[in-house]
Amino acid sequence: MARQWEFVQTAGSFKSCMAAYFTLIVALCAVTFSTVSHARTLIIEGLSEAPLKWMVDGDPRGIDIDIMTEVLNDMGITDYRFQLVDNGRRLLHNAQTGNSDIVLTLSQNSERSQYLNYPEEAHLLLDWRFAVRAEDRDRITFNDFSDLARHRVGAAAEYSYTDTFWQSGLDIEVVAKNDLLIPMLLENRFDVVPVNYLSTLYETLRNGQREKIAFIYPPLRRAPYYNVFSKASDYPDKDAFLKRYDQIIRTMRNDGRLASIFQDYLGPDGLDWWQSQHQN
Numbered sequence: 001m002a003r004q005w006e007f008v009q010t011a012g013s014f015k016s017c018m019a020a021y022f023t024l025i026v027a028l029c030a031v032t033f034s035t036v037s038h039a040r041t042l043i044i045e046g047l048s049e050a051p052l053k054w055m056v057d058g059d060p061r062g063i064d065i066d067i068m069t070e071v072l073n074d075m076g077i078t079d080y081r082f083q084l085v086d087n088g089r090r091l092l093h094n095a096q097t098g099n100s101d102i103v104l105t106l107s108q109n110s111e112r113s114q115y116l117n118y119p120e121e122a123h124l125l126l127d128w129r130f131a132v133r134a135e136d137r138d139r140i141t142f143n144d145f146s147d148l149a150r151h152r153v154g155a156a157a158e159y160s161y162t163d164t165f166w167q168s169g170l171d172i173e174v175v176a177k178n179d180l181l182i183p184m185l186l187e188n189r190f191d192v193v194p195v196n197y198l199s200t201l202y203e204t205l206r207n208g209q210r211e212k213i214a215f216i217y218p219p220l221r222r223a224p225y226y227n228v229f230s231k232a233s234d235y236p237d238k239d240a241f242l243k244r245y246d247q248i249i250r251t252m253r254n255d256g257r258l259a260s261i262f263q264d265y266l267g268p269d270g271l272d273w274w275q276s277q278h279q280n
Contacts, residue, residue: 039236042080044068045091046104051202051265053104055084064104066261067123067252068227074248075241098232105225115231119242121249122224123258125277127197128161130216131185137214140192145170154181154190161194162221186212194220201269210269217276 046064048054053062060082072080083100085091094100096115108118130148132140141147145168153170155161156178166172173190175181181193182200186209197215204210227245229238252258262270 040079042072042077042102042235043083043100044080044102044104045083045085045094045100047088047091048084048086049199051198053082053084060084063124063261063265064227066264067249067258068102068104070252070257070261071245071248074251075244095228095230096232098230098234101230101233101235103228103230106228107223107225112228117229117231117238117242118226119228119246119249121246121253122226123249124225125222126225127219127273128194128221129197129219130192131182131195131200131213132192132216133185133188134212134214136191137216140216142192142216142218142220148192151191152189154184154193156181159194165194165220182209182213192216197273198266201266201273205267205269 046053051063053060053064055061065082068082072078085094091100091103092112095103103116105124106112106116130140130142140151145164148168148170153172155165155172155174157174157176159178175184178195181190181195182204184190185193195215197219201210201215204213229235229242235241249258259271259274262274264270266273
């Protein structure tokens, strides 16, 4: 009977040791995964375009920067670097060759999808909207291009806007540079001009012209934009990163952090813009 009890004790001790050993192995694997996942500096690149991203004395700022920083903080990743490059060709070349890991704020197309991994979640939708003088906000509306037929419409050369805009039959006066449109609108040389809503809103807030213009809703064009991962990157566990990224963006959308970031840079207009993206 004593030997049987001793055997039971030994078996129990063996099971306890095996359980402890298994727990230790799991813990070591978790530590190893964490170490490997953050084994080198994560390189994040983009083009300088306020208010999404720009540098001030070498420090990155902007909506994209704040969103990605929140994501990385939630992931526990501290070894990363933001780099802004001088042109789109170089930006995409670096992603194709694996010299960068993440590219900030790109639209999706079949060509880019060959060398970039897109997440499921777009962190923002970018609009092209018609701008008018503030006093015309109730007089000029846009639901169809025929609504603009009686108005002087300006546009910038080499901007695609949409095919339907150029084929609309409107009498469109084309100017050489996009940054001429708002000044010419305010000088009463145009009644309506299509603009990148986000950058125009930010610029007019900075230069004191925001109260002089109004933006017509709905947008002329709206498209989702993504923070994307280079397929050529050798950063560890890219699939796990993208899955976690999607989860965090959904959480930030639901807990108000995304809206708060937009409002930080754009004031009440930022909140209105955010809410318009989620209208049914």
